[in-house]
Amino acid sequence: MPGAPYSEDENASLVAKGRSGDNAEAVSVSEISTRLKRTVEDQFGFVRLRGELSGVKRAASGHLYCSLKDDKAVIDGVMWRGAAQRLAFVPEDGLEVIASGKLTTYPGRSKYQIVMESVELAGEGALLALLEKTRARLAAEGLFDKGRKQPLPFLPQVIGVVTSPTGAVIRDILHRLADRFPSHVLVWPVLVQGQGAAEQVAQAVRGFDAIAPGGEVPRPDLVIVARGGGSIEDLWGFNEEAVVRAIADCSIPVISAVGHETDTTLADFAADRRAPTPTAAAEIAVPVRAELSATLADYAARQQRSALRPVAMGRERLEQRIQRMPRIEAVLQPQSQRLDDLAGRLRQGLKDRAGKAREALQADRVRLSRGALRSRGERAALRLAGAGFRAALVQTPLAERTRRLEATARLMLSLHPERPLERGYAIVRSANGKALTTQAMAAKEAALVLQFRDGNLAATPEGKPRAPKPSVPTSRSARPRKRPPKSAADTQGRQDDLFGGG
Missing domain, CATH: 1.20.5 (Single alpha-helices involved in coiled-coils or other helix-helix interfaces)
Structure with a gap:
């Protein structure tokens, strides 16, 4: 073959041999994989990738595996357990994120992947999309149903507050409770922002719910979960699933007072009552003592x-x-007057009806005269004679149906299964004439028949003994084609390929 570096005899050798002028020694698969790994890691030691999470799964070891994809490409990703535990959100399929880390290869599968050190949501839009997705999933479980809401106690004796002990929120709540109705307040100090805030809030709510009645520590009659205003990132801890489930499972009525008037978190949906501000939560919790x-x-x-x-x-x-009871004369007098009025109207109505009927009869005499009837008949005959039959009323629908029939015939011819044979395609059939559409089906057959435009051709799948030529019915347009005989040099030691070309 022209341009080939080695002769056909050298390529057909069974044992690898050194060739003159060849100083490239064979390397192992592990060695080439190691070289590729070092090259990729040196070139892409730190990258930031933006894409959509897909196939997210967390192994029993705590490692996180996923894929990052866009509309044109996909790359595998892995996050080791230590970094996965520091994630500020629960990764889910469909979220658009920005992953930071390094590219490396996995020799076990000959794939390249990114080892992610951190994963962040790609902007506030992605954060809102995650919030809406979590809200829909928890709502489908019924955590936000109105039937789960508990009525608030009218006058709670003990109020539990879950908030930061150093912020202005707790001071506002205590000051408002003192003004309206002094109550016993239990404060459970928690972080309301940052790493671990959601876990602490959830533990505080469950801790209040776990207090036994009549114990050393009084059990709250009402729980207030409060925090001041902030951005959506600052309030994100109250959108975590752990906080939502803790509030929904709490047997004590809960008031959610997170953020300002316009701030809304998933904790507000799960709570028995939402307050626009922490101060408003104190107003909802107790009535005004002076007003009571x-x-x-x-x-x-x-x-x-x-x-x-x-x-x-x-x-x-x-x-x-007694004064309101009417007399008998007063009750019957209006009815008697109404009866007299109706009797007079009846007599007058009969007279008017007879007069109108008489006038109508006089008018009908003129309309039903012989001359008037003859004139109307003549006009009707003239209109009937002028309404002739037009052939277009039949020809136009007939032509339309003819065009539709011709279009259907052309479509039928274009969809005929043997029409592609005229463009160079072939149909692979089994020995009994069944069409084979996959490689797996063809591999199971001992003999194959290739149907071309001008005839059929017998073939044998690779690795199967040659079977006798089957007889398959051909289409009306197929014509047998003679094949030239093969020489002994061409057939000796070689097996027919799938298309019978030797």
């Missing part, structure tokens, strides 16, 4: 008045009912 005292005093005065005046009020109601 005034209301009780008013109820007492009303009770006293009701006890002293039952007989007087009953007498007044009886006298009013």
Whole structure:
């Protein structure tokens, strides 16, 4: 063969031999894999990739495996357990993230991958998408159903507050409770932002719920989960699944007071009541003591008045009912007057109806005269004679149906299964004439038949003994084609290929 570096006899050698002028020794697969690994790691020691997470799974060892993809490419990724534990969110399929790390290769599969040191959401849009995805998933479990909401106690004696002990939130709540109705407050100090905040908030809610009634520490009648305002990243701990599930599972009524009026977290959906601010949560938790005292005093005065005046009020109601009872003459007088009015209207109506009928009869005499009827008949005959039959009423639909039939015929011819044979394609069939559409089906057959435009050709799959030529019915357009005989040099020691070309 022209241009080939070695002769056909050298290529056919069974044992590898050194060749003159060849100083490249064979290397092992492990050695070439190691060289590739070092080259990739040296060239791409630190990269930042933006893409969509796919196939996210966490192994029992704690390592995180996934793929990063865009509309044109995909790359495998791995995050070791230490880095995976520091993630600020739970990675899920479909999230757009920015992964930082280094590229390396995995010799066991001959693949390159990125070892991720950190994974961040790609902007606030991705963070909101994760929030909406988590909200939909938890809502599907029924954690936000209204049927799970518990009524708040009217006057809680002990109130548990889950918040930071050093912020302004706890001072605002305590100050508001003191103004409205002083209560016993238990504060469970937690982090409200950053790493570990979600776990601490969830543990605090479950801790309040685990306090037994009548113990050394009083069990709260109401729990307030509070935090000041901030960005969506600052409030993200209250969107974590652990916090949402802890609030939803709490048997004590919970008020969520996270952020300002416009801030909304998943904790608000799971709580029994949402407060726009921590101060508003204190207002919702307890009533105003002065207002309660005034209301009780008013109820007492009303009770006293009701006890002293039952007989007087009953007498007044009886006298009013007697005065309102009508007399018999007053009841029948309007009905009698109405009867007289209807009788007079009936007589007048009969007279008017008879007069209108008489006038209508006079008018019908003119319309039903012999001359008028003859004139109307003549006009109808003229209209009938002018309405002739037009052939276009039949020809136009017939032509339309003819065009549709011709289009259907052309479509049928273009979709005929043997039409591609005219463009150089072939149909692979089994010995019994069944069409084979996959390589696996063809490999199971002992003999194959290739149907071309001008005839059939017998073939044997590679590695199978040659079978006798099967007889397969051909199409009406197929014509047998004679093949030139092969020489002994061409056939000796070689097996026919799939297309019978030797």
